[in-house]
Amino acid sequence: MKRILEKIINDNRVWVKDGELASYIPELLNADKEALGICITTLDGEEYFAGDHNTKFTIQSISKVITLMLAICDNGKDYVFSKIGMEPTESAFNSITNLESNELKKPLNPMINAGAIAVVSMIDGENKEEKFNRILRFAMKITGNDSLSINEQVYLSEKATGDRNRALAYFMKSMDIMEGEVENILDVYFKQCSxxxxxxxxxxxxxxxxxxxxxxxxxxxxxxxxxxxIIKTIMVTCGMYDGSGNFAVHIGIPAKSGVGGGVMAAVPRRMGIGVFGPALDKKGNSIGGIKVLEELSRELDLSIF
Structure with missing residues (x-):
């Protein structure tokens, strides 16, 4: 397996030159655009690595999967999805227009920014510190990594430049989708992404x-x-933003991306996959990471379809 992964990483490094680092969060421009790495964790607990697998990066939108798990556990699926839809979108992950124009009159799904911010508002906690600590502790538990922490520079960068997310949040507050104080919910959201x-x-x-x-x-x-x-189904339909359909056709694995360059994938009853490549395509997904997953899916016949 290690030889397969090393070959796939080497085969697909060429693609990173066609991507760009996320510029709307200035601190993310400090990443190494040419980095590309992968880890596979099997259901037997075996782990295989290749490339820049040890490089640290911020989780960004992959955290939306973690907070959705917590919100459903705290409130039940019926309540969560009374506030947020389950539908894919053709619009970008930070779109404002589809929040007001869609017939549901609520965020289309929990993987776009509007939906994820609403999800944070549903997580139990007396204050923003308690909410975030619950998210962080749960992340530690499901990664087996007790040393997880936020990147303070990225957090401050996101908070300073997050005006579009503020617009989404205040609009949802006016529609009774958001619960709690908007700025406190946004602070938790910026921290979870960092x-x-x-x-x-x-x-x-x-x-x-x-x-x-x-x-x-x-x-x-x-x-x-x-x-x-529920989580895996939403990952298939919405996890790669407006590139989810193309990803499902060519790779066919439940997955969630983040603009930090990560892609988290789950192959039912077989393995989990973590890929990192901070050079992004126009939809905000890791360009090298997607190519790595495409070759890996063909090589190991991973598609669930």
Whole structure:
């Protein structure tokens, strides 16, 4: 497996030159555009690595999967999806127009920014510190990494430049979708996106989902089968933003991307995959990471379709 992964990484490094770093969060411009790495965690707990797998990066929108898990556990799926839809979107992940123009009159899904911000408002906690600490502790649990923390520079950069997210949040507040104080919810959201991880961390989250909510390294159940089924389904339809359909056709794995360059994938009953490549395509997905996953899916016949 290691030889396969090393070959796939080397085959696809050429693609990173066609991507760009995320510029709307200035601190992310400090990433190495040419980095590309992968980790696979099997359901037997075996782990395989190649490329820049140890490089740390911020989790960004992959954190939306974590907060959706918590919100459903705290409130039940019916309540969560009374506030947020389950539908894919053709618009960008930070679109404002589709929030008002869609017939649902609520965020189309929890993987776009509007939906994810609304999800944070539903997580239990007396204040913003308690909400974020619950998110961080849960992230530690499902990665098996007790040393997770936020990248303070990225957090401050996101907070300073997050005006579009503020616009989305205040609009949702006016529509009674948001619960709690808007600025406090946004602070939690900016912090959750700034949690620093590596390929292994997100591969382990993928492995837990692939294992129907059971951690492969200690056999502890952390989510019900029903919640993991919901999460994986939404990852297939919405996890790669407005590139989700193309991803499903060519790769066919439940996955979630982040503009920090990560892609977390879950192959049901087989493995979790974490890929990192900060050079992004026009839809905000890792250009090298997608190519790596495409070749890996062909090589190992991973598509669920």
């Amino acid at each position: 949690i620093e991880i590596n390929c292994r961390d997100i591969a382990r989250i993928g492995a837990m989902l692939a294992n129907d909510g059971v951690l492969p390294w200690n056999n502890q159940r952390v989510l019900s089968r029903e919640v993991t089924r």
